[in-house]
Every structure is written in structure tokens, then in C-alpha cells.
Amino acid sequence: MRSGKNDTLSMFKIFGNSADPxxxxxxxxxxxxxxxxxxxGFSLPQLLQAEQLAGIRKSHKAVIMIYLVGAPPHxxxxxxxxxxxxxxxxxxxxxxxxxxxxxISEHMPRCAKIMDKLVPIRTMYGSPNxxxxxxxxxxxxxxxxxxPGGWPSMGAVLSKLxxxxxxxxxxxxxxxxxAGHPPYGSPGHPGFLGPxxxxxxxxxxxxxxxxxNGVTLDRLGDRKALLASFDTLRRDTDRTGIVEGFDTFQQxxxxxxxxxKLIEALDLSKEPSSVRERYGKGDPxxxxxxxxRNCEHFLMARRLVEAGARCVTLNFGRWDFHSDNHSExxxxxxxxxxxxxxxxxxxxxxxxxxxxxxxxxxxxGRTPQINNDAGRDxxxxxxxxxxxxxxxxxxxxxxxxxxxxxxxxxxxxxxGEVFATLYHQLGLNxxxxxxxxxxxxxxxxxxxxxxxxxxxxx
Numbered sequence: 001m002r003s004g005k006n007d008t009l010s011m012f013k014i015f016g017n018s019a020d021p022x023x024x025x026x027x028x029x030x031x032x033x034x035x036x037x038x039x040x041g042f043s044l045p046q047l048l049q050a051e052q053l054a055g056i057r058k059s060h061k062a063v064i065m066i067y068l069v070g071a072p073p074h075x076x077x078x079x080x081x082x083x084x085x086x087x088x089x090x091x092x093x094x095x096x097x098x099x100x101x102x103x104i105s106e107h108m109p110r111c112a113k114i115m116d117k118l119v120p121i122r123t124m125y126g127s128p129n130x131x132x133x134x135x136x137x138x139x140x141x142x143x144x145x146x147x148p149g150g151w152p153s154m155g156a157v158l159s160k161l162x163x164x165x166x167x168x169x170x171x172x173x174x175x176x177x178x179a180g181h182p183p184y185g186s187p188g189h190p191g192f193l194g195p196x197x198x199x200x201x202x203x204x205x206x207x208x209x210x211x212x213n214g215v216t217l218d219r220l221g222d223r224k225a226l227l228a229s230f231d232t233l234r235r236d237t238d239r240t241g242i243v244e245g246f247d248t249f250q251q252x253x254x255x256x257x258x259x260x261k262l263i264e265a266l267d268l269s270k271e272p273s274s275v276r277e278r279y280g281k282g283d284p285x286x287x288x289x290x291x292x293r294n295c296e297h298f299l300m301a302r303r304l305v306e307a308g309a310r311c312v313t314l315n316f317g318r319w320d321f322h323s324d325n326h327s328e329x330x331x332x333x334x335x336x337x338x339x340x341x342x343x344x345x346x347x348x349x350x351x352x353x354x355x356x357x358x359x360x361x362x363x364x365g366r367t368p369q370i371n372n373d374a375g376r377d378x379x380x381x382x383x384x385x386x387x388x389x390x391x392x393x394x395x396x397x398x399x400x401x402x403x404x405x406x407x408x409x410x411x412x413x414x415x416g417e418v419f420a421t422l423y424h425q426l427g428l429n430x431x432x433x434x435x436x437x438x439x440x441x442x443x444x445x446x447x448x449x450x451x452x453x454x455x456x457x458x
Contacts, residue, residue: 060165061426062305063154063357063390064343065313066298067137067176068336069184069290070320071362073376074384075405076329078104078120078397081368088368088404091326099395107333110341111386116395117344117353119387119455123399123408126415127364130378132181132320136363138188138313140419140446147437149192154419155311156190156197157445160435161428162310168259169308174199175297176315180289187313192437199313202266202300265307268296275299279342282335290318293332295339302346305356319362323373336360344388357390357422368406382408385418390425392455416449424451 075081080094080103094103097115104112104120111118128142135143138153152160155172164171174187176199187199264270282295293316301312316336321328340360347353365383366376382401388394400410420430423445430449434442 066360068362072319073366108337121385124383127380130380133183149438152191152193153188158310159197166308168261170200171310177203287318291315298339298343323375358388361385368404420449421451
């Protein structure tokens, strides 16, 4: 696969310096930039190729994955320990929710009102060493011991196995601007599936590919004809079969360039002001070396899955509170509470709650003991998650920790179990479906984990 891509690139170099103008005065560099999504051998056409996989049925099911950058403190969100000493429990208080017996942080009143639509998990584990990385949140697997090419994220897997619902909407979208700490800005990697299944990133260069920069559709059509002549050369010289059938996928790729659907899905001004106010704006600036606390990204995620995206990832805030944990939460928690509750309510009101699953979590938990800087340090032994939608059984808490919130006392939940559940709800059997790595060895979607019976309807 990679050799075929290199051949494609070298073939474009045959035609001369990329800065030389074409006959219509547009430089070859501009042409490649304009058509980047549509050139056979590049990412989008091969992503679209997944639609043709045998035995895979189209589905409008989707998942929104929210990475709480840097790992939030479970003891201050869903697992407050009021009987523990002050240096464990901190100053924040629990509040009742609309589900009897379930309490969460007083700084999450909106989520408390819709707890019947949510599932807090208090006993997440799986991070092997407490290193900061979004990897386990987007793959369900720890970073060590990866196969050749690396583990793919759920978004990449869905792009490969499900393909697009609408040719004009990418299957996998990552709302993650670059961050000072690169894993904090990752939307989820394609791993051994290759860059053809990477996330489309509306906060990055992906948007540039959607701008025709003054080139008319007629000129784009001329480039399409030129592309066809390039394809003829590739088809004549290729001996691997990689370019076989690209014509269909190029047609779909051009439909993205020439359709307004994706641009409209990203345009929040299309929403009524009452909806935008419910989500709130948050803060669009990156928080330190982390992600923005941008509440509008939650609304954008809903618009994207409604338009046809299979998986949308978004990164929110920077929760690595080694100091000033309690005061930091006074800004992070209310913004997350507003955006998360608005998203879940919106999905229910629009009839999407059975099809669209939502998961929000960080890579590990925080220490029970509050340190000398009023912060909580890394604690891979146990963390937390919040689930919603996807046809799952909600209005319950899963798992319990000990009196200090530092060890699992009942029903530990591995990241892989949540992934198995999400795949199951998305119509993929995690015990049967496999994908080959770069060596050709098949791998199951998760490492032996089964869907969580607490969440699956009988």
C-alpha cells in the first residue's frame, strides 16, 4: 500500500516542477492542493473505498468520543467521598440527581437533572503507566506492545469497516486543534489502517482542502479530466492492483469538494440561537498546552453525526491539575456540564439517542491524596467515564471504589469493555470482526473484552 502511494507521488513529479503553471494559469502546486482530496492514491478516495467492503451494511449509528485532556479527577466529579478525611475529599460537595441514590458534583447541576440519560462509570482502568496520552481513549488499548503500524482508533476502524453514509461527509472527523503536548491535540490515529483512514480535521489543513480558492467548478472539471489521464498512466504501470476501482472513489471525493453539505454541517450559524445558547460558547483558546474548553465543538459534533459522520472525536480542556485542582474545577466543570448536558438533551430531542453513543473520559484518574499544591497527581489505578445514548441502558452508576476513592472495590471496567460495548451497539461484533495489521496478521477489534451486560438491552 505504501509503495503504491510513493509511486503515485513520483508520477506527479514526472510532469515537471510543481510550481510550473498549467495552461489555465493555475500552478501545479495549486492544482494538487485544490484536488488533494480527490487524487487517486491519497487519503479521501481510499477512505471512500471502504463503502464497497463485502458484507458490511450501511448504518446511521455513530459515536461521539470526548477526550477530557490530561485526566479529570474522579473524586471531584462522579465519586465524591464525603466520609473520607479532608485531604482526600476536598472542598466540593455532592448533589442529588434526578435518579434516586446517584449523586455527582455540585458543579454539574445540568447533568444532575438528566442523570436518567447518563451512565457514570466510577471504576475505569487500563492505563499501564500513567503517561499522558489520548491513545487509550481513542483505541481502548494501552500504547505498549503495538502490532506493526500501531493500533487504529475507533474512528479509523469505522471508516474502514463502515465507510461513509453520505459521500459528501467524511466518516471520521476529529475536532482537535493542535496542542502544545501533541497527544492532547490528537483526534485518534489510523494506526495500521494507514493514513487513508485518518480523521478529517476541520480545525486544521482539512478545511483548506475544501476551499477552491477562486477556481470555478468548470475548472475543477478540467482538473478531473486531467486526473483521469494521470489515472490511465497509473493503471498501465501499476502491477499491484491498488488503483483498481479508484474511478468510483474519485467521483465520491469530488462530490465532497463540490457539495456544500460538509461546510453547512460545520456552520453553527445554521442553528437557532436558542440551541446555540443552550450549548454555550465556552473558550475557543487552547488551555495551556491542552485543548480548548470550546462548548460549540459539542454542537458541531452533533451536526456532523446528523449529517452522516460515523465517528466524531473532540478534545476538551486540560484537566492535569497537579496544583489548584479545586479552583481549576470551578471553570472546567461548569463548561463541561453545560456542553455535555446540551448534547445529550439535543440527541434525545432530535430522536438520535438510540443511534448516537457518547463517551467522555480521560486517560486515567487522580490521586486520592491532595498534594501540597492543592492538586491531584496521576493515578492509573482507577478513573472515570460518562456514557450516554447509543441505545444503552442509562440512569445507573457502574462500579464502586473504596472509602478513599483510590482502589476498585466492585466492578472494575477496562477501556476495552467500553469499546466492545460501543462496537456492539454500532453493529460490529467485537468477537468476530478482524482487521489485518501491516504484516497481515488479523486482530479483533478489542483484546478479548465483551460488551458490558449492564448497558446492553436484552
